[in-house]
Amino acid sequence: MSAPAVVFDEVSKFYGEVLGVNRVTLHIPPGITSLVGPNGSGKTTLMNLMTGLIHPDRGSITMRGLSPRDPEHLMGITGYATQYDAAPRWATGFSFITTGLLLYGHSRAEAETKAWKALELLSLTDAAHRKVAAYSKGMRQRVRLAQAIAHEPELLVLDEPLNGLDPLVRAETIALFRSWAALGRHVILSSHVLQEVDVISDQVILIANGMIVAEGEIRNVREEIHEHPSQFIIRCRDASHIAALLFNEDHITEIKLNEDRMGMLVMTKDREQFSRALGRIAGEGHRIDSVIPADENVDALYEYLIGGSN
Amino acid sequence: MAVYRRGYHRYRGRITGHWTRFMVLPRFAWRRLFRQRLVLLLMVVALIWPILCAVFIYLTNHAELLRGLPRDFQNFIEVNGNFFIVFMRVQAIFAIFLAALTGPGLIAPDLANNALPLYFSRPLTRSDYILARLLVLFGLLARITLIPGLLLFGLQTGMAGGWWFWANWTLGLGMVLGLSLWVLVVSMVALAGSAYVRWRIVAGAVVLAFFFILSGASVMINEIFRVTWAHAINPSWTIDRLWCAMLGVEPPEGPGIAACAVTMGVTILLLLLVLRRKLRPVEVVS
Numbered sequence: 001m002s003a004p005a006v007v008f009d010e011v012s013k014f015y016g017e018v019l020g021v022n023r024v025t026l027h028i029p030p031g032i033t034s035l036v037g038p039n040g041s042g043k044t045t046l047m048n049l050m051t052g053l054i055h056p057d058r059g060s061i062t063m064r065g066l067s068p069r070d071p072e073h074l075m076g077i078t079g080y081a082t083q084y085d086a087a088p089r090w091a092t093g094f095s096f097i098t099t100g101l102l103l104y105g106h107s108r109a110e111a112e113t114k115a116w117k118a119l120e121l122l123s124l125t126d127a128a129h130r131k132v133a134a135y136s137k138g139m140r141q142r143v144r145l146a147q148a149i150a151h152e153p154e155l156l157v158l159d160e161p162l163n164g165l166d167p168l169v170r171a172e173t174i175a176l177f178r179s180w181a182a183l184g185r186h187v188i189l190s191s192h193v194l195q196e197v198d199v200i201s202d203q204v205i206l207i208a209n210g211m212i213v214a215e216g217e218i219r220n221v222r223e224e225i226h227e228h229p230s231q232f233i234i235r236c237r238d239a240s241h242i243a244a245l246l247f248n249e250d251h252i253t254e255i256k257l258n259e260d261r262m263g264m265l266v267m268t269k270d271r272e273q274f275s276r277a278l279g280r281i282a283g284e285g286h287r288i289d290s291v292i293p294a295d296e297n298v299d300a301l302y303e304y305l306i307g308g309s310n
Numbered sequence: 311m312a313v314y315r316r317g318y319h320r321y322r323g324r325i326t327g328h329w330t331r332f333m334v335l336p337r338f339a340w341r342r343l344f345r346q347r348l349v350l351l352l353m354v355v356a357l358i359w360p361i362l363c364a365v366f367i368y369l370t371n372h373a374e375l376l377r378g379l380p381r382d383f384q385n386f387i388e389v390n391g392n393f394f395i396v397f398m399r400v401q402a403i404f405a406i407f408l409a410a411l412t413g414p415g416l417i418a419p420d421l422a423n424n425a426l427p428l429y430f431s432r433p434l435t436r437s438d439y440i441l442a443r444l445l446v447l448f449g450l451l452a453r454i455t456l457i458p459g460l461l462l463f464g465l466q467t468g469m470a471g472g473w474w475f476w477a478n479w480t481l482g483l484g485m486v487l488g489l490s491l492w493v494l495v496v497s498m499v500a501l502a503g504s505a506y507v508r509w510r511i512v513a514g515a516v517v518l519a520f521f522f523i524l525s526g527a528s529v530m531i532n533e534i535f536r537v538t539w540a541h542a543i544n545p546s547w548t549i550d551r552l553w554c555a556m557l558g559v560e561p562p563e564g565p566g567i568a569a570c571a572v573t574m575g576v577t578i579l580l581l582l583l584v585l586r587r588k589l590r591p592v593e594v595v596s
Contacts, residue, residue: 012478013455021529045590048591048592050431052425052430053427053591053592054591054592055432055433071430071432071433071434071435072328072433073433075431075432075433075434076321076325076433077321078431079431079543080427080428080431081399082424082428082431084423084425084427085423086422086424086425086427086428088419090342099334099338102326102331102334102429103334103335103429103433103434104325104331104332104432104433105324105325105326105327105330105331105433106325106326107324107326147428151321152321185534217504240386246489
């Protein structure tokens with residue numbers, strides 16, 4: 001049986017004459033998926049469509065087999081943390097989350113147990129009975145996350161979930177996302193911190209001007225971008241000699257030698273030929289310590305696919 | 311691609327029913343409202359008139375206490391349609407003030423905090439949210455209108471006997487329907503004001519202005535053009551006209567019952583449209 005997926009089929013959403021998203025087709029498997037794109041590119045619109053807060057003008061959406069037009073069932077399995085700091089200031093963190101759980105249909109006793117567990121996961125137990133008004137920005141961010149995860153949803157949609165978190169809580173939260181994803185849940189998040197997206201994501205969705213620019217695992221997406229040469233950092237002893245050998249290859253477009261002559265940055269139009277060439281060079285007895293892709297990350301994808309188009 | 315253990319199982323425990331979940335919102339809001347001293351104070355003040363009405367009922371049912379008073383006065387004090395109309399008019403004004411005090415706090419903060427997506431990402435629909443907010447105000451205003459009214463009706467029935475009930479049950483029915491309609495309109499005005507103006511104090515002022523400015527405007531138009539139809543734009547007058555018809559009391563001069571019913575219906579429809587337009591889960595660019 002195939003894993004339950006989030007499926008967008010030719011989805012378009014317009015706000016009057018303003019484009020939200022246009023003809024989006026996606027198939028998101030379980031795991032951590034990051035939505036990446038500039039401000040106003042349509043990330044939040046996609047998230048709102050996923051959670052049924054808005055409905056598409058065209059196309060259809062299925063969230064793990066459920067329709068966003070059926071909030072009664074969909075919201076039972078979905079946790080959504082919007083980008084807004086919307087927790088009421090007069091409520092305590094504990095009462096805010098407990099009330100949310102009552103709305104999901106849990107009994108009071110169960111709601112309190114689950115609320116406490118969520119607060120524990122986000123290191124908020126000490127502040128549980130303090131009013132949200134007295135929380136710091138990071139704590140409000142954590143309570144925002146806690147309300148989304150408290151009912152243990154199988155589909156988490158999180159808009160900028162790591163903003164404002166200190167490094168320790170950030171690391172714990174990322175570990176939490178990973179453990180959920182490993183259980184086969186969906187964790188769909190948006191983030192502007194590209195390095196973080198790189199570390200967290202199983203796959204990325206790059207979006208610009210309401211259209212999907214790329215979708216898939218970072219490496220696969222990178223391999224599909226032929227107009228930008230791939231970059232590799234090579235660490236080796238006789239860099240000058242290896243550079244000279246590499247220059248004989250047609251697919252090599254540029255080589256920058258390190259000042260210490262112990263490494264270089266190589267740009268190639270063909271990753272496979274490059275890999276074969278390196279194998280040949282190593283076979284001839286030249287020592288190559290490491291080969292690291294330099295642009296196999298979201299930062300580079302963003303620059304190639306979105307930054308370049310602007 | 312990560313390798314998943316697929317160890318997650320969907321929650322299979324018991325889930326409370328739709329209406330139990332729906333009632334979480336009003337219960338939470340009532341608890342908050344009753345913590346506000348001003349709300350409690352206004353509710354206590356609003357109950358003074360019903361207590362005086364109860365004393366009146368007691369007096370009319372104890373002829374021995376009225377002995378010695380002029381015959382005309384003894385005939386005047388009678389529990390009938392006029393008695394209930396006066397009771398309803400006074401309580402209707404308190405309902406406006408209570409709605410202006412409590413209504414803006416129900417929606418304006420949610421809009422100001424962008425909290426609507428938070429509600430709608432629960433198993434709640436937009437209609438549920440509006441209905442829950444209406445219920446908060448309806449429940450609150452009923453405590454100073456419908457419930458005291460029914461208690462007075464019950465008190466009179468208890469003191470006068472079953473014959474009075476069978477002779478006047480239409481008064482009770484008219485009062486319940488009339489007050490329910492008024493409470494509904496006042497609640498919707500308060501919610502619409504709260505949905506339009508995000509600053510609570512201003513939203514409260516808008517609610518008061520809706521009733522008092524329309525009342526003033528209708529009087530001005532009637533005076534300037536020497537007409538009576540402008541009463542129809544005054545919700546207080548319109549409801550009063552409907553109450554008179556429901557309780558069989560001599561109506562004031564002005565538009566007929568049909569015109570008033572249509573005006574009231576259109577007002578409710580417009581208020582509903584305002585609420586549906588303003589209460590969207592996400593801000594929509596137009």
